Amino acid sequence: MSSKWLSLEEALTKALNAAEAIGDIEHVSIFDANNRILAEDVIAHIDVPPWDNSAMDGYAVNVEDLSNSAELEVQGVITAGMSADEPLENGKAFKIMTGAPIPINANAVVMVENTESRDEAVVIKKLPSVKENIRKKANDIACGDTLISKGTRLHAEHLMLLSSQGNSTVAVYRKLRVGVVATGSELAAPGGPLKPTQIFESNRVGVSSILRSENVELVDFGIVEDDEASLRTLFIEASKRVDVMVSSGGVSVGDADYVKDIIAELGTIDFWKVAVKPGKPFALGKINNTLFCGLPGNPVSSFVTAKLLVVPVIKKMQGQAKSHEPFFVNATITTSLKRRAGRRDFQRATMVRNNQGDWEVTPFKSQSSGVMTSITSANCLMVVHEDISELNIGDTVPVMPLHF
Numbered sequence: 001m002s003s004k005w006l007s008l009e010e011a012l013t014k015a016l017n018a019a020e021a022i023g024d025i026e027h028v029s030i031f032d033a034n035n036r037i038l039a040e041d042v043i044a045h046i047d048v049p050p051w052d053n054s055a056m057d058g059y060a061v062n063v064e065d066l067s068n069s070a071e072l073e074v075q076g077v078i079t080a081g082m083s084a085d086e087p088l089e090n091g092k093a094f095k096i097m098t099g100a101p102i103p104i105n106a107n108a109v110v111m112v113e114n115t116e117s118r119d120e121a122v123v124i125k126k127l128p129s130v131k132e133n134i135r136k137k138a139n140d141i142a143c144g145d146t147l148i149s150k151g152t153r154l155h156a157e158h159l160m161l162l163s164s165q166g167n168s169t170v171a172v173y174r175k176l177r178v179g180v181v182a183t184g185s186e187l188a189a190p191g192g193p194l195k196p197t198q199i200f201e202s203n204r205v206g207v208s209s210i211l212r213s214e215n216v217e218l219v220d221f222g223i224v225e226d227d228e229a230s231l232r233t234l235f236i237e238a239s240k241r242v243d244v245m246v247s248s249g250g251v252s253v254g255d256a257d258y259v260k261d262i263i264a265e266l267g268t269i270d271f272w273k274v275a276v277k278p279g280k281p282f283a284l285g286k287i288n289n290t291l292f293c294g295l296p297g298n299p300v301s302s303f304v305t306a307k308l309l310v311v312p313v314i315k316k317m318q319g320q321a322k323s324h325e326p327f328f329v330n331a332t333i334t335t336s337l338k339r340r341a342g343r344r345d346f347q348r349a350t351m352v353r354n355n356q357g358d359w360e361v362t363p364f365k366s367q368s369s370g371v372m373t374s375i376t377s378a379n380c381l382m383v384v385h386e387d388i389s390e391l392n393i394g395d396t397v398p399v400m401p402l403h404f
Contacts (some may be wrong), residue, residue: 011274019316024174030159035215036172037319042148047138052102056133059093060106070124109133151321173319179242181221183249203248203302210306214314228258239287249297277343278369279305298369328398331359341389348378361399
């Protein structure tokens with residue numbers, strides 16, 4: 001078990017290397033596939049559009065006919081979902097709706113705003129160019145194109161694309177099974193009795209909510225007291241039931257912090273100290289094929305490390321191709337700051353746009369890892385890198401929005 005302090009990048013690299021993607025595949029309805037991970041490339045088998053079609057409501061014409069007269073007889077009407085019964089005749093036009101197939105012999109569509117109706121005829125007020133307002137067959141998708149790549153997290157836009165190809169089901173990886181537990185004799189379940197020396201436990205619901213956003217199958221192992229036998233039984237059971245086990249508490253160096261030692265006894269611990277603030281005691285290990293992530297007990301530390309380290313691990317194990325793409329924006333700090341360098345600091349803060357449209361960020365005065373209101377009042381984490389001990393008003397800093 002390494003006691004070396006790791007940088008965030010080192011810890012993340014180790015965690016992602018230890019996270020093995022599941023390989024089990026299932027086919028689900030596209031109506032149930034939102035936020036699932038695609039298990040196979042999706043290849044187009046239908047051209048889109050399947051024929052040359054009109055990009056506008058207007059009149060399908062042959063441009064050469066307009067060299068003699070701007071007035072054309074209306075041969076018929078073509079709406080979306082139907083096609084012309086016969087080719088376009090010389091000196092005539094078809095009234096056509098957006099998406100309708102272009103009739104044979106037509107080579108342009110004049111938008112309705114550039115025409116004038118006269119009984120059974122139409123006057124073209126603006127001469128079109130050849131191919132104007134015509135969407136060519138397969139100009140969007142051609143048969144054989146790779147539409148969506150394996151490892152993509154599916155969202156509404158992907159499912160619409162699948163549906164447009166006539167696909168009613170899609171191959172995805174099975175849902176990752178993730179266990180969540182809180183450890184500590186001082187913890188009581190919300191809604192239950194509270195002893196004088198206890199507090200209500202809050203980390204499980206927070207971690208569970210973060211992980212539900214990744215569409216995992218959650219297993220709640222509840223609260224376990226600081227008891228070696230109980231914790232050993234818990235982790236043995238978890239190693240048989242889940243792919244990943246996420247615990248909070250018990251990973252520091254206190255007399256009752258048994259978690260990492262039991263994991264090391266039953267399996268392996270890769271590391272347990274990360275140079276971040278909040279969240280220094282984060283443990284990564286394995287029991288059999290179950291990956292273990294041990295979060296700190298303090299609520300803010302648990303929240304931040306779940307975002308920084310657990311979520312990328314979950315994405316990697318789900319089979320997501322790009323499992324670590326954190327979103328940051330640059331902002332100018334509105335206050336000065338002095339601190340002790342050495343750890344990367346994720347300070348709770350609020351970010352707003354100024355009158356020029358640029359981001360400004362204001363960190364909270366209290367950055368205690370036990371103050372949960374610092375998270376509920378924040379809309380971002382302001383990042384202060386390890387080597388920085390002082391920031392001045394107007395300095396540029398990276399900011400990680402909490403919700404975007």
